[in-house]
Amino acid sequence: MSGVSFEGVTKRFGDVVAVDDLTLEVFDHEFLVLLGPSGCGKSTALRMVAGLEDPTAGIIRIGDRVVNDLEPRNRDVAMVFQSYALYPHMTVRRNIEFPLRTRKIPHEERERAVQEAAGVLGLKSLLDRKPGQLSGGQRQRVALARAIVRRPSVFLMDEPLSNLDAKLRVQTRAELIELQRRLGVTVIYVTHDQVEAMTMGHRIAIMHEGVLQQVGPPQAVYERPANLFVARFIGNPPMNTVVGVITERDGRLHLALPGGEQPLPESLTPTLRARGIRSVVLGVRPEHLVVDPAGPVPATVAVVESLGHERHVLCRLEDGQFVILRIAADQAPPGEGSMVRLSADPAHLHLFDAETEVRIAAEGVGAVAEPAR
Amino acid sequence: MSALPVPGPVAAGAGAGRTTRLSNKRVREAALAYLLIVPSLLVFAVFVFYPFFKNFQLGFYRTPPFPGLPKTWVGFDQYREVLTSKEFRDSLWTTVLFALMTVPAGIALGLGLAVLAHQRLRGIGIYRTIFSSTVATSVAVASVIFGTLFNPQVGLLPWLGINPQPAILDNPDLALPAVAVTTIWQNLGLSFILMSSGLQAVPDEILEAAAVDGARPFTRFWRVTVPLLSPTIFFAVVIGTIFAFQTFGQIDLLTQGGPLKRTNVLTYFIYTTLRKQNNDGKAAVLAIALFLITLVLTLAQQRYLERRVHYAR
Numbered sequence: 107m108s109g110v111s112f113e114g115v116t117k118r119f120g121d122v123v124a125v126d127d128l129t130l131e132v133f134d135h136e137f138l139v140l141l142g143p144s145g146c147g148k149s150t151a152l153r154m155v156a157g158l159e160d161p162t163a164g165i166i167r168i169g170d171r172v173v174n175d176l177e178p179r180n181r182d183v184a185m186v187f188q189s190y191a192l193y194p195h196m197t198v199r200r201n202i203e204f205p206l207r208t209r210k211i212p213h214e215e216r217e218r219a220v221q222e223a224a225g226v227l228g229l230k231s232l233l234d235r236k237p238g239q240l241s242g243g244q245r246q247r248v249a250l251a252r253a254i255v256r257r258p259s260v261f262l263m264d265e266p267l268s269n270l271d272a273k274l275r276v277q278t279r280a281e282l283i284e285l286q287r288r289l290g291v292t293v294i295y296v297t298h299d300q301v302e303a304m305t306m307g308h309r310i311a312i313m314h315e316g317v318l319q320q321v322g323p324p325q326a327v328y329e330r331p332a333n334l335f336v337a338r339f340i341g342n343p344p345m346n347t348v349v350g351v352i353t354e355r356d357g358r359l360h361l362a363l364p365g366g367e368q369p370l371p372e373s374l375t376p377t378l379r380a381r382g383i384r385s386v387v388l389g390v391r392p393e394h395l396v397v398d399p400a401g402p403v404p405a406t407v408a409v410v411e412s413l414g415h416e417r418h419v420l421c422r423l424e425d426g427q428f429v430i431l432r433i434a435a436d437q438a439p440p441g442e443g444s445m446v447r448l449s450a451d452p453a454h455l456h457l458f459d460a461e462t463e464v465r466i467a468a469e470g471v472g473a474v475a476e477p478a479r
Numbered sequence: 480m481s482a483l484p485v486p487g488p489v490a491a492g493a494g495a496g497r498t499t500r501l502s503n504k505r506v507r508e509a510a511l512a513y514l515l516i517v518p519s520l521l522v523f524a525v526f527v528f529y530p531f532f533k534n535f536q537l538g539f540y541r542t543p544p545f546p547g548l549p550k551t552w553v554g555f556d557q558y559r560e561v562l563t564s565k566e567f568r569d570s571l572w573t574t575v576l577f578a579l580m581t582v583p584a585g586i587a588l589g590l591g592l593a594v595l596a597h598q599r600l601r602g603i604g605i606y607r608t609i610f611s612s613t614v615a616t617s618v619a620v621a622s623v624i625f626g627t628l629f630n631p632q633v634g635l636l637p638w639l640g641i642n643p644q645p646a647i648l649d650n651p652d653l654a655l656p657a658v659a660v661t662t663i664w665q666n667l668g669l670s671f672i673l674m675s676s677g678l679q680a681v682p683d684e685i686l687e688a689a690a691v692d693g694a695r696p697f698t699r700f701w702r703v704t705v706p707l708l709s710p711t712i713f714f715a716v717v718i719g720t721i722f723a724f725q726t727f728g729q730i731d732l733l734t735q736g737g738p739l740k741r742t743n744v745l746t747y748f749i750y751t752t753l754r755k756q757n758n759d760g761k762a763a764v765l766a767i768a769l770f771l772i773t774l775v776l777t778l779a780q781q782r783y784l785e786r787r788v789h790y791a792r
Contacts, residue, residue, distance in 0.1 A: 179690065179695065183691060188684075192685075194685075208694045208695075209693050
């Protein structure tokens with residue numbers, strides 16, 4: 107087993123920069139999720155580890171070896187593709203043993219490895235079928251079996267669950283996590299699905315337009331997004347963001363919001379003063395926004411959506427923009443059309459510089475999930 | 480809503496009425512359908528069915544040695560005589576040889592060029608156009624080009640020092656291979672296009688998976704690309720074989736079946752029997768034999784195409 111590291115890796119396709127100066131360390135035995143919207147460069151980064159794309163600049167290491175010039179077959183990686191990429195003319199058995207055959211592993215050993223991998227993934231009764239005779243979930247397992255059969259040091263997975271239906275996806279997600287923990291392998295997992303990222307990864311690395319935005323444990327990224335992009339991308343429903351101007355009254359900093367003023371935490375005062383920031387974006391997660399008669403910001407309840415286990419309350423602020431509150435199902439929701447006042451827990455306010463969109467953290471705090479750059 | 484069970488008698492009544500209406504509608508639809516295919520059926524009848532059955536009939540009559548004399552009914556005797564004659568066997572063997580010379584080589588070359596052109600390179604489109612250009616070349620043009628190349632006085636090959644005696648197209652050992660080369664060149668464009676489209680249908684991800692799984696380019700080609708291309712290759716084999724069995728133009732233009740009947744393939748044999756010997760009875764028998772051979776090849780193709788459907792998914 108071994109880790110993977112990107113050192114200043116850039117990939118250009120003509121004028122398009124798919125991956126821009128990526129520096130990232132994936133630790134041994136780690137399950138790292140590369141997360142981002144489509145076209146953010148996450149798949150390209152993965153394919154460069156596999157050797158299917160050559161980096162334009164930078165160094166990629168697997169373990170201690172620089173692999174930039176190594177052929178895919180010499181990198182000791184296995185890859186699971188979104189389409190599974192099974193060999194349609196071969197039986198399940200031949201598919202699974204293909205990586206062993208190409209390495210000229212003797213027959214008995216091959217058979218043992220195939221049986222073991224098929225056992226782990228519950229494929230023993232399907233070994234003589236062809237991929238065309240399997241369901242989507244079964245094909246996905248064959249692709250996984252083909253990946254684990256020769257025990258590579260690094261597993262690369264490119265959206266392996268996106269072709270499964272919702273129910274099967276939840277189940278397979280759990281199985282993948284269990285498989286990774288059991289085999290103790292290093293996994294780099296590409297997805298655009300934040301639920302997969304949050305539930306599966308030891309750490310998640312968020313990319314946007316080729317640039318790494320933030321790396322960290324899922325919870326840390328959720329709690330302390332490094333910039334506005336991450337804040338809006340992670341979380342469902344997404345974080346509420348409102349632009350406001352900082353004012354000072356009675357020696358305390360306040361944020362002028364539509365129809366009211368939100369006092370800012372004392373801990374941020376020195377930073378804001380020192381940097382002379384005037385305009386910020388305030389972010390509040392839907393679960394941290396509450397209806398409070400003493401709250402600073404007035405709003406009109408537009409819609410109450412009931413999801414069974416919780417409710418989403420859409421409120422319109424005075425300037426017309428919407429914010430979402432998330433309240434428990436057993437809590438009485440405010441009536442649609444009623445006027446309410448909103449307040450947010452000061453401990454859960456996220457402030458971003460309106461110009462740079464970077465998180466404004468109190469001095470000495472914020473190292474938990476450091477921004478990439 | 481209509482799937483809900485309706486109480487018995489009403490349902491039965493409604494059901495019965497509906498069936499009658501349905502069958503009336505079906506009859507009217509069928510009538511219209513037949514009406515619509517009548518024009519094409521007529522064309523088929525005149526140009527395909529009539530000649531087809533007429534041909535069988537012709538085969539039962541012996542053509543008299545001199546025109547004007549009555550034809551004599553000989554039944555299957557003529558079939559037996561013609562199909563067991565050395566002349567027919569020689570011609571069939573020549574045709575088979577010709578197919579063996581042209582089909583595998585044509586496909587291998589087409590595949591080779593397709594693999595070379597299946598790259599993301601600047602200007603590769605120019606090569607693709609060049610490789611497929613022979614599709615737009617007629618048999619006559621191909622024959623004239625190669626006839627000139629092989630010509631002992633002005634040809635390129637003799638100029639290069641390859642100048643056997645007798646000259647290539649008059650040489651009993653070289654005439655058939657020479658016509659085969661012409662045919663391979665002529666069919667190369669089609670073969671290239673078929674193989675290219677086959678290659679494009681092979682998903683990149685499968686080849687990438689094979690690369691990550693440790694397969695070298697050679698293994699990827701033989702273990703993944705070729706099996707995935709096999710339906711295309713088989714299709715090309717069948718089409719190529721049928722083409723080979725129907726070859727006429729290049730024979731007529733380059734060798735006229737000679738020397739020593741070494742290039743007397745079936746179609747040319749039929750042609751000379753009919754046009755030079757005016758023996759339409761014998762020609763009919765030969766044509767039926769060619770038809771049966773082509774039929775068998777076509778059936779083989781259909782059976783394989785069924786397997787291909789199963790293959791795909």
